[in-house]
Amino acid sequence: MSKPPLSVQHRRRFRRFRFLLSTLIILGLLWAGGFVWYVNSIPVTVENPNQRTDAIVVLTGGSERLSEGRRLLTHGMADKLFISGVYRGVEVDELLSVGKSDPRLISCCVVLGHIAENTRGNALETAIWVRDEGYKSLRIVTANYHMPRSLLEFKSLMPDVEIIPHPVFPDTVKIENWWRFPGSTALIASEYNKFMFASLRNSLLQWLPGEGRPVLPSPGGNTPAPQEYSASNATDKNS
Secondary structure, rough: OOOOHHHHHHHHHHHHHHHHHHHHHHHHHHHHHHHHHHHOOOOOOOOOOOOOOEEEEHHHHHHHHHHHHEEEEEEHOOEEEEEOOOOOOOOOHHHOHHOOOOOOHHHEEEEEEOOOOOOOOHHHHHHHHHHHOOOEEEEEEEEEHHHHHHHHHHHHHHHOOOOEEEEEOOOOOOOOOOHHHHHHHHHHHHHHHHHHHHHHHHHHHOOHHHHOOOOOOOOOOOOOOOHHHHHHHHEEHHH
16 A cells, blocks of 8 residues: 655644644633633732631741741630641740740640641641541641632541631732732643642542542541640640
């Protein structure tokens, strides 16, 4: 069987190349449109700053988050402060700089979680703690650019818990005029990609039996061991 003329082969290759290029352009435009939407969804203010909740949850990753969580607890915005994703061996007074806080407040009201290693882990670790404590409302403290993905993960695991976002605003991340700052652009783009992946994963999980909702460990079952939490109140509770 003879090969088609070279002119025909070239036309076929050009059509394949044109199809591939068109596909890449469309995907690029979709990504860019989603990225603009994501930037606009990043909070620029704190909504409901005066609403009290059962607990405050700080996701580790920046000193501004810890300082804000401590401030909120000191001002009586919740009874408990849960700090998720703390490296093992880090104590409460070391993390919160006890010299700047009331030691009695820290000893009674601050709990550290040592299990989480990422945002999904933060949500799972917090969901188990919230379930065990019987809490119905949370104030989530994290960086503003990280808030959309945090809310996505937390709400997927705690649909019946009222979650109030409380963003902090790192000076090093420029949301306004982000295109002028390559570092901020790269960080926001990375966070947007993680958000899309988390959204896709959660959407696929909806097709699994039981609506794809993750099942939290039952009380007395495979829950975090006492050493997974630290602070005097957590130790007393599990002793």
